[in-house]
Amino acid sequence: MKKKILLPTDFSKNSTNAIHYAVQLYKEEQCEFFILHSCYVPGYAKSNLISVDNVDQTLTAAKEAAEKKMEELKTQPPFTVTSTNHTFKYLIEIGDLTDNLKNTIKNNTITLVVMGTRGETDSKHLILGSNAVVTMEKVRGCPVLAIPGHITYKAPSEIVFPTSFKTTYTKAELAVLVEIASLTNAPIRVLYIQKNLDFSTKQIENKALLNTLLEPTTYTHHKLYNQNLHNGVRSFVQSRDSGMIAFVNKKHSFFGSIFSNPMVKDLGNNTNVPILALHNLEH
Known part of the structure; x- marks a missing residue:
């Protein structure tokens, strides 16, 4: 039975680095990796804050931009490397990151989340970015492994x-x-x-x-x-x-x-x- 591992991405170098880390860590294991981009659109959940038309336009533009970046991501390793052990699924969800992670974990019986410790919008002075902190505290359905952006995979000494x-x-x-x-x-x-x-x-x-x-x-x-x-x-x-x-x-x-x-x-x-x-x- 394949392990199911969730890999959130904001298309930053750090999130891509975490994906590489996870793939290397489980290189000998049968795994299904879920690549999830959570697209937050202001007003989407509370449409009364701005007009519905503006929400729809913003939502469409955000989804199109995310889909374009996801297609670009697919052309890069490790997704272009043939492996009999690994398969990949690509997901784009609109809304709050924490909610999307919880739903994806529940709907796909995810056993581990692996993510970068600093995202595209986090301060470069922070080692653990806000998304990683929130995820490790709030997403309690399965373990979360946070990978610093500068660390390339090697087996931990201990x-x-x-x-x-x-x-x-x-x-x-x-x-x-x-x-x-x-x-x-x-x-x-x-x-x-x-x-x-x-x-x-x-x-x-x-x-x-x-x-x-x-x-x-x-x-x-x-x-x-x-x-x-x-x-x-x-x-x-x-x-x-x-x-x-x-x-x-x-x-x-x-x-x-x-x-x-x-x-x-x-x-x-x-x-x-x-x-x-x-x-x-x-x-």
Whole structure:
């Protein structure tokens, strides 16, 4: 059965780079890639704000421009490279990006979203652009892998997985992490930023469960003492030249809302590695 992976594009270099990354990451796997351009037209959802005629004209022009860019995209690698493993579907949807992503994920049983961390309209001073931030926080139907624009694909040397052991993870939540680790032969480094010397009974149980869930991979445990969470993750990743950060983004958890500022700026500006946001699938 083919994996179904969603690749949003705004036709920027960063989004195209993320597409290349995804195709290389899953080059040996049977995959169906959905290339989605979300075209936002002001007034489309709230036609009372401007005249219907103007909305229709703007909508037609926007769709035509998007279709032209999509046709141009199809003439570029990796779409021109023959692969027995990969097929591509091209989608243009009008409306809000988050809504379009959620609908596409639901309607096509998407298992992973891979996107660039900065789009065409985002400030070049931001590592994580606004669309990536919103997607990783709001799109909770499947994991989101955000790729910095300057990173070309190479198998990660290791994947850092910070945890407090206060969260009870499930096999489904960690499935894509285990999958990527297995595909790339990347060991998982479980990182605990230690504040208390002793674990609670619940933490001990959660650690044991996590070990069981990570059994298909190579993994090791690491501790940092008396460090700020953000600085601890950053310094650990930098000192080891780690290739990816992964975490489960649960509300009211270890990270809380990890992608709220200033975490976005701090983590993004100081790691420059792909970030895999896994989600509590009950949300």
